[in-house]
């Protein structure tokens with residue numbers, strides 16, 4: 654009985670660690686591009702780079718490519734800055750300008766006012 658409880662505790666702990674592993678990228682992202690909580694970018698969190706679950710959107714795919722080019726699975730500020738000149742959602746505004754304005758680099762309907 655005690656052995657089963659220990660096993661369940663270990664399983665829950667392992668699941669929690671798995672859930673915490675991915676948001677590391679989000680933490681790095683939010684440090685690199687701090688944005689107001691009420692901006693589109695501030696609200697987006699995971700969907701800044703993901704469609705849903707692990708599936709990547711256009712901006713996420715550009716970041717993924719930059720990571721693969723550098724042969725790393727670590728998303729760093731340098732890698733994020735390396736795709737600032739791209740326009741992942743093809744709305745005519747660079748990723749860097751979108752991120753500075755707090756709009757979404759993978760949603761062509763979300764762009765800085767007046768652009």
Ligand SMILES: [Ca+2]
Nearest residue numbers: 740742744746
């Ligand atoms: Ca754009």
